Amino acid sequence: xxxxxxxxxxxxxxxxxxxxxxxxxxxxxxxxxxxxxxxxxxxxxxxxxxxxxxxxxxxxxxxxxxxxxxxxxxxxxxxxxxxxxxxxxxxxxxxxxxxxxxxxxxxxxxxxxxxxxxxxxxxxxxxxxxxxxxxxxxxxxxxxxxxxxxxxxxxxxxxxxxxxxxxxxxxxxxxxxxxxxxxxxxxxxxxxxxxxxxxxxxxxxxxxxxxxxxxxxxxxx
Amino acid sequence: xxxxxxxxxxxxxxxxxxxxxxxxxxxxxxxxxxxxxxxxxxxxxxxxxxxxxxxxxxxxxxxxxxxxxxxxxxxxxxxxxxxxxxxxxxxxxxxxxxxxxxxxxxxxxxxxxxxxxxxxxxxxxxxxxxxxxxxxxxxxxxxxxxxxxxxxxxxxxxxxxxxxxxxxxxxxxxxxxxxxxxxxxxxxxxxxxxxxxxxxxxxxxxxxxxxxxxxxxxxxx
Numbered sequence: 001x002x003x004x005x006x007x008x009x010x011x012x013x014x015x016x017x018x019x020x021x022x023x024x025x026x027x028x029x030x031x032x033x034x035x036x037x038x039x040x041x042x043x044x045x046x047x048x049x050x051x052x053x054x055x056x057x058x059x060x061x062x063x064x065x066x067x068x069x070x071x072x073x074x075x076x077x078x079x080x081x082x083x084x085x086x087x088x089x090x091x092x093x094x095x096x097x098x099x100x101x102x103x104x105x106x107x108x109x110x111x112x113x114x115x116x117x118x119x120x121x122x123x124x125x126x127x128x129x130x131x132x133x134x135x136x137x138x139x140x141x142x143x144x145x146x147x148x149x150x151x152x153x154x155x156x157x158x159x160x161x162x163x164x165x166x167x168x169x170x171x172x173x174x175x176x177x178x179x180x181x182x183x184x185x186x187x188x189x190x191x192x193x194x195x196x197x198x199x200x201x202x203x204x205x206x207x208x209x210x211x212x213x214x215x216x217x218x219x220x221x
Numbered sequence: 222x223x224x225x226x227x228x229x230x231x232x233x234x235x236x237x238x239x240x241x242x243x244x245x246x247x248x249x250x251x252x253x254x255x256x257x258x259x260x261x262x263x264x265x266x267x268x269x270x271x272x273x274x275x276x277x278x279x280x281x282x283x284x285x286x287x288x289x290x291x292x293x294x295x296x297x298x299x300x301x302x303x304x305x306x307x308x309x310x311x312x313x314x315x316x317x318x319x320x321x322x323x324x325x326x327x328x329x330x331x332x333x334x335x336x337x338x339x340x341x342x343x344x345x346x347x348x349x350x351x352x353x354x355x356x357x358x359x360x361x362x363x364x365x366x367x368x369x370x371x372x373x374x375x376x377x378x379x380x381x382x383x384x385x386x387x388x389x390x391x392x393x394x395x396x397x398x399x400x401x402x403x404x405x406x407x408x409x410x411x412x413x414x415x416x417x418x419x420x421x422x423x424x425x426x427x428x429x430x431x432x433x434x435x436x437x438x439x440x441x442x
Contacts, residue, residue: 184405
C-alpha cells in the first residue's frame with residue numbers, strides 16, 4: 001500500500017474512533033510512525049485529508065447505490081443489501097457524527113454528503129416501492145416515505161447512538177442496526193412464517209460474512 | 222422570571238439551536254442584554270450552566286418517567302405519552318447532539334444522562350410488555366427489546382438527523398419523530414382498521430396541543 005493510502009486509512013480509523021475534532025495531523029503521523037513533514041508532503045492539513053476521504057466515500061457509495069435489478073431480489077438478498085448500505089456508511093461514519101459541527105468546519109463536505117443521503121433515500125424509496133408493487137411489502141405511499149426516513153436514520157445515526165448507550169464492537173453495531181431495520185420492516189412483509197423465521201435466523205447468526213467476490217469498501221485495488 | 226432562570230432558558234435555547242460548543246457565556250449575556258459580570262454572578266462559566274440545565278432535565282424526565290398506570294392506557298393515550306417523551310427530550314436536545322464530544326467536555330453529565338436513558342428504556346420496555354400482555358401489541362420479547370432501542374434512537378437522535386436532512390421547524394420535528402415511531406409500531410398493533418385510522422388521523426392533524434392542565438417542561442413555577 002502506498003504512503004498516501006496508508007495515511008488515508010489511518011486518518012479514517014482515528015476519525016471514526018475518536019471523532020474528527022480530537023484527532024490532529026500529528027496524531028496521524030505518530031500512529032503511522034512517519035514524520036509530520038512526510039504527512040504534509042502528501043496532504044496539506046486535515047482539510048485535504050477530509051476532502052480526500054469524502055471523495056472515496058462518494059465513489060464507493062455511488063457503486064452501491066447504482067446497483068440495479070433491486071426489483072427482482074429475494075427477501076434475504078434485500079436484507080443483505082440493507083446490510084451493505086449500513087456497512088458502507090459505517091466505514092465512513094465520522095462524516096455522520098455531529099453532522100452540523102462537521103459541516104461548519106468543512107463546508108466543502110456539505111454538498112457531497114447531501115448528495116449521498118439523497119441518493120440513499122432514493123434507492124430505499126425505489127426498493128420499497130418495488131417490494132410494494134410485488135405485494136411483498138404492505139405499506140401505503142405515506143408509510144413508505146416514513147420508512148425511508150427511518151432506515152436512513154438507522155443507517156447514519158445508530159452507531160452514534162450505540163456509543164452513547166453501550167460499548168458494542170463495530171460488527172455488533174452493524175448487526176444491531178440491521179436488526180432495528182428488520183424489526184420495523186418484518187411485520188409489513190407478506191411472507192410465510194417459515195420465510196420470516198429464515199430471515200430472523202440469518203440475522204441472529206450474523207450470517208453475512210463478506211464473500212471473497214465482494215470487494216471491501218476499503219479496497220484500494 | 223428571575224435573572225437566573227432567564228439565563229438558563231436563554232442558554233438552553235442557544236445550545237439547542239447552535240450546539241453547545243459554538244455558544245460562549247458572552248453570547249448568552251449579549252442575547253439577554255446583561256453584562257458578562259452579571260451572568261458570572263449567577264453562573265461561574267458554562268460548566269455550571271450545563272450542570273444546572275442537566276439538573277432541570279433530570280427532574281422533568283423523572284416526573285414523566287415515573288408516571289404509573291401505563292398499563293391501562295388506551296392506544297391514543299399511549300401515542301400521546303410517546304409524544305410527551307419526544308417533547309421532553311427535545312427541549313434539552315443539545316445533551317444528545319454529539320453525545321460523545323459533550324461527555325468528554327463535561328464528564329459530570331455522563332452519569333445523569335446515562336440514568337435518564339436507562340430510565341427511558343425501562344419505561345418503554347414496561348409499556349411494550351404491558352401492551353403485549355393485553356394482546357394489543359404482537360411482538361416477541363426479542364422484538365420488544367429491539368423496539369425499545371429503536372424508539373430510544375428516534376427520541377434522542379431524530380432531531381439531529383432532521384437538521385442534517387432538511388430544515389423542519391421544531392414542532393414538525395417532533396411530529397416527524399412520532400410518525401417514525403408509529404410507522405414501526407402500528408403494524409404490530411392488534412387494533413381494528415377504524416382504530417388505526419383514528420390514530421393516523423390524530424397523527425396527521427398534529428392533534429396533540431398541550432392542554433392547559435399539562436405543565437410545559439420549561440415551567441419554572
